[in-house]
Amino acid sequence: MKFKKPPIVEAWIEFKVGLTDESVGWDESTAKELINKHFADFKQQEFFGLTEVKIDPKTANVLETRRSFERVRAFTEDRDQCVQGGRNLLVYNQIRQGEKEWPGYERLRDSAFDALQKYLDFRTLNTLVGVSLHYLDIVAIPKGKDGKIKLEDYFTVYPHLPDGAFGAISGFRVAMQLPQACKGGNMTLSIQSLPAFGPSEDKGRFSIDWHVTSDGKTHDVDSARQWLEQAHKDLRGVFVAGFTEQGFAIFEPEGR
């Protein structure tokens, strides 16, 4: 199913890497070297550190402070792709920019596995611990004449409260774990309303996160690839089941 106006704003594939054969440490200079050597087009680099502070709950004295380098994020010039590298982590993000056509899952997958191979070779690592696939959608629904939106007209999954005492819902955030929705993985679906962007906003906006994580049996690139195909298929099935016809109409499906 293809849409003229897909709701997707970002998708990423995240690989958790095993460290049993780690021989080179991970710090900012290593991360810089990884990006400069293998991801030359990703020139906008950001570095994230992590500070852990252990505090005595009785005296509030700091017992221990530990600083470590967490990850590098490197973006392409127009910020439509991002590669993130951590000590045991490789993430590949595809980000929607303006009205550019969404490049699709296939490009994300191929770019992610290409990046993974470069990362594994650079870090001389071989084992994977897990894979996850994440889609972030923003759905904008026009308000009715009364300024309200009937969620059930657009979504098949939505919070429902009985009429009467509760009144209307003005904001919500729900997250569901769906262990049966994906073979060999765990799916989390979160739906959240977003605040109005300005006083004259005529639409209600909803952020929908689709997140699937492998169950830990993907220890090499081939099994990760197989798992990802299945996860994408299952996620697609859940996505299709998540909207009503009226909901789909917002995305302007082609050939339906």
Next chain:
Amino acid sequence: MFCPAVQQNIDSVATCSAIADQRTYLWGAEKFSSTLMRPVLDFTVGRAYYRFIGPMTVSWTPVDEAWVCYTLELSSYTGTGKTEQEAYEELKLAIHTDFQRLERKRPFEMDEGEHSKWLQLTSVIDLLHYNMTTPVETRELGEVSFEKISRPCSIRWISGQKYIIDPYRVPAELMSCRPGQWIEAIVKRDPITHREIEIESIRKISFRIPQESEVKTFWETLPKAELESTEWAW
């Protein structure tokens, strides 16, 4: 029925998870890999530095052909721009503008909406830290002295305090002053000790401290008010 017209801050959900396990909330959550969401601990606008009481999650979303930046911790603020960075700058400016406007008001000067906004802002921005770290800017009069060297050496403020001039850290114009020149200066002072941090700018002025006899004459020439004789009941 969903009614988006009424704004509701659902921040409490995020706050609870932050308290439960801040490390997971900040770094371990699967959403941290999103490039459209990040925890922000502080930001700077010009010379103003804002530190937050806890991490504020900033999110971006494309809307039509622009980017909108928002945070659920301060849900009434958004920033729009052509790029993510522009949108973030706009969000910062929106927060900065309201904070600066409201910070200069006393509580009784605020209407209900402003009071509520101020409470919301100060539940996220560390006001105590802001007050203790933001220099106080004052306009002051002082007289330049050369003492025993051939260039401006110190300023005697009208309060009587003396400031030793470091030629490398003062406006260049100050070094052109003659002995005894009076100046009006914009001075940045430490909010706690009130010591000078920096002289931002100076303006030469014509001024002198009047002599005691002149003050006396001036006082005597002031018109006298005739008060009604009445009984004072305290």
